[in-house]
Amino acid sequence: MRIFSSPNTLMVDHLRHVLEGEGIACVVQNRFGASAAGEIPPAETWTELWILDAAQRAEAEALVRDAIADTAGGPAWRCAACGAEAEGQYARCWRCGAARGALARPADFQPVERPRHGRRARPAWHWLAWAAAVLLAALLLSRSA
Numbered sequence: 001m002r003i004f005s006s007p008n009t010l011m012v013d014h015l016r017h018v019l020e021g022e023g024i025a026c027v028v029q030n031r032f033g034a035s036a037a038g039e040i041p042p043a044e045t046w047t048e049l050w051i052l053d054a055a056q057r058a059e060a061e062a063l064v065r066d067a068i069a070d071t072a073g074g075p076a077w078r079c080a081a082c083g084a085e086a087e088g089q090y091a092r093c094w095r096c097g098a099a100r101g102a103l104a105r106p107a108d109f110q111p112v113e114r115p116r117h118g119r120r121a122r123p124a125w126h127w128l129a130w131a132a133a134v135l136l137a138a139l140l141l142s143r144s145a
Contacts (some may be wrong), residue, residue, distance in 0.1 A: 001050060001051055001054045001057060002029075002048050002049070002050050003015075003019075003026070003049050003050065003051050003057070003060050003061060004048070004049040005030075005043075005047065005048040005049070006046055007034070007042075007045075007046050007047070008046060008047075009028075009031060009047045010109035011045040012028055012048070012049050013028065013130065014065075014067070015064055015067055015068075016028055016049055017050070018063055018064070019051065019060055019063055019064070020066045022023040022059070022063055023050040024051055024053070024056050024060050024063070025051065025078035026049055026050060026051045026052060026060070027049075027050050027052065028047060028048070028050075029047070029049075030045070030046065030047055030048050030050055033045035033046065033103045034048065049064075058140055065084055074088035074089075075088050076088055077100055077101075079095065079096060079098055079100075080098070080101075080102060081093065081096050081102060082095050082096040084096070085123050086100070096105050097108060104107060121128070
């Protein structure tokens with residue numbers, strides 16, 4: 001018996017784990033239905049969660065309802081520290097990292113400067129040395145040919 005369907009396969013798998021954790025046997029159907037999109041109606045390509053025992057339907061539906069409500073997170077909120085707006089499911093500000101409901105930062109606060117992409121900046125001579133090595137290798141290869 002089908003309990004839930006969604007285009008979001010991760011959500012269906014999450015709900016499968018929730019149900020299996022409560023002892024309700026279930027299976028995921030139509031996992032790769034998206035490949036048929038365009039040939040059949042979109043809603044028929046969604047991933048589906050089916051339970052094996054119809055007697056557990058009410059319990060399974062209640063668990064699914066509760067699990068979906070837990071992911072909603074509540075209303076959006078505004079960071080007191082930097083003023084950025086964040087969605088309800090987040091506990092920290094995406095811009096400054098302040099906790100939800102935290103007081104504004106003091107005026108003398110200085111954020112730590114982080115390098116982009118987690119890498120250190122390379123000095124200019126590093127790139128010059130690399131270019132010289134490539135040119136030397138090309139020169140040696142052209143002489144040997």
